[in-house]
Each structure stands twice: as structure tokens, then as C-alpha cells.
Amino acid sequence: MKILLASLLVLLASLSGLSQTLRPDLHKPDLWEINNRKVETFTDGDKKAVRFDVAEEEGFMLLKDYTFSEGTIEFDAKGKNVLQQSFVGITFYVQDFKTNDVVYFRPFNFMNPDTVRRPRSVQYVSMPNYPWEKLRADSPGKYENRVNPVPNPDGWFHAKITVIGKSIKVYVNNSPKPSLEVETLGKFTSGKIGFWAGPMSDPSFANLEITPEK
Structure with missing residues (x-):
């Protein structure tokens, strides 16, 4: 009996971690x-997905009654290969619809033959103080990058984003090497989390997983 109880205590301790x-x-x-x-x-196949409609301003789909601080975020996303009409992302540390951090993709740049556009395939911003225009002007190439491996710009791709302390790493299609690695810029370290659609974009999403850091 004592051995069984000890084993149960060890199991519970391991699960709690x-x-x-x-x-x-x-x-x-x-x-x-x-x-x-x-x-x-x-x-779509085995994916229980959602699709945003198009609007001129950015749109949000936020998870209710949940606060994200740090951990790993994974999801499948689908945009389209249409210039300036496919901004596909995840938002976190959301205080309101104007104050939030976003990691987003520009699928129309994934395979763009323009050598200037392709390194602008994935972007980090912290709103409202650090929009992409300011980051690109002040720190060119630091908060955006190309994605590797390169997904089909009209197809589903998998994204994994780790947010640990001030570190953000973005991985695409199960690559062991991050496509983007930056430090957070905003003052908030927790907030709501959810999907984000940029202007004139109608992205699709599926298979959201959020694993908090221990």
C-alpha cells in the first residue's frame, strides 16, 4: 500500500510540472x-477551419477568457498569392484592438522573384508604437525575414511561434531553424491571444494549439 501511494505521489508530482x-x-x-x-x-480535409472575410482594416478573432503570457503557439494558416492582399497572422499580448503584438506572414512574398520583397515574408510588430513602417525604416531587415522552407503561397502552411521572456522565434513547416528571431518591443507581457487578418486580407486558420511555458 505504501509503495502504491508513493508511486501515485511521484506520478502526480510529474504531471503537475x-x-x-x-x-x-x-x-x-x-x-x-x-x-x-x-x-x-x-x-478542409481533416482541418476544422475558419475563414475571414475582406475588410479595409485589420480584423481579430480572439480567444475569450484566456490570458497568454509565454509559451508556444502553433497553427495552420492559408493566404493567397495576391500582392498586398494577404496578411496572415497571430496576435498576442492584446490589450485592445489598437494595442497588441503581431507576428504575421505575407504569402505573396514567399516565392516572389523580387529579391527585395522575398525577405519581407514574415514580420513582427508591436502596436501602436512599432508598426512595420517604423521598424523597416529604423531597423531594416531586423524585424522581418524570408521564410524557410518556402511554403506554397496559395496553400496551407504550419507556423510555430515561441514566446519566452523577451524572445520570439518563428518556425515554418516544422523547420528546426527559425525564419525570424527577435525580441519583444512592447511594454506588456500578457494579454489576450488570437488570429489576425491584415487589411484587404481573407486568411484561413486551423489547428490552434497554445502550450504555456512551465
Whole structure:
């Protein structure tokens, strides 16, 4: 009996040290707060996905009743190979719809033959003080980069983003090497989290997983 009890205590101790991965259902509207977009649900193969409609301003789909601080964020995303009409991302540390951090992709640059545009495939911004225009002007090439391996700009791709302390690393399609590695710029270290659609963009998302850091 004592051996069994000891074994149970060891098991409970080990489980308590594990981070629990959250996999919110994208097809349950009561879990989500949507701003400046209409979002439709659909199924693509084994993906329970959502698709944003197009609007001139950025749109949000935020997870209700959850605060993200640090950890790993994974999701599948799909944009399109249309210049300036596909900005596809994840937002975190959201205080409101004007104050947030965003990591987003420009699929129209993934395979762009323009050697200037291709290194602008993935971007980090911290709003409102550090928009892409300021970061590109003040620190060219530091907060944006090309993606490797290069996904199909019209197809699904997988993104993994680690946010640990001030470090942000962005991985694409299970590559062991990050496509982008930066430090956070905003003053907030926790907030809401969710999907982000840029201006004139109608991205799709699926398979969101959030694993908090221990």
C-alpha cells in the first residue's frame, strides 16, 4: 500500500510540472470574440477551419477568457498569392484592438522573384508604437525575414511561434531553424491571444494549439 501511494505521489508530482496544451475549437463561436470581420467555419480535409472575410482594416478573432503570457503557439494558416492582399497572422499580448503584438506572414512574398520583397515574408510588430513602417525604416531587415522552407503561397502552411521572456522565434513547416528571431518591443507581457487578418486580407486558420511555458 505504501509503495502504491508513493508511486501515485511521484506520478502526480510529474504531471503537475507539465504544461497543458490548449486546443480551442474554432467552430464554437461562443469561445471567440470577433472584431471588424465576419468569420465563416468550414472543413478542409481533416482541418476544422475558419475563414475571414475582406475588410479595409485589420480584423481579430480572439480567444475569450484566456490570458497568454509565454509559451508556444502553433497553427495552420492559408493566404493567397495576391500582392498586398494577404496578411496572415497571430496576435498576442492584446490589450485592445489598437494595442497588441503581431507576428504575421505575407504569402505573396514567399516565392516572389523580387529579391527585395522575398525577405519581407514574415514580420513582427508591436502596436501602436512599432508598426512595420517604423521598424523597416529604423531597423531594416531586423524585424522581418524570408521564410524557410518556402511554403506554397496559395496553400496551407504550419507556423510555430515561441514566446519566452523577451524572445520570439518563428518556425515554418516544422523547420528546426527559425525564419525570424527577435525580441519583444512592447511594454506588456500578457494579454489576450488570437488570429489576425491584415487589411484587404481573407486568411484561413486551423489547428490552434497554445502550450504555456512551465
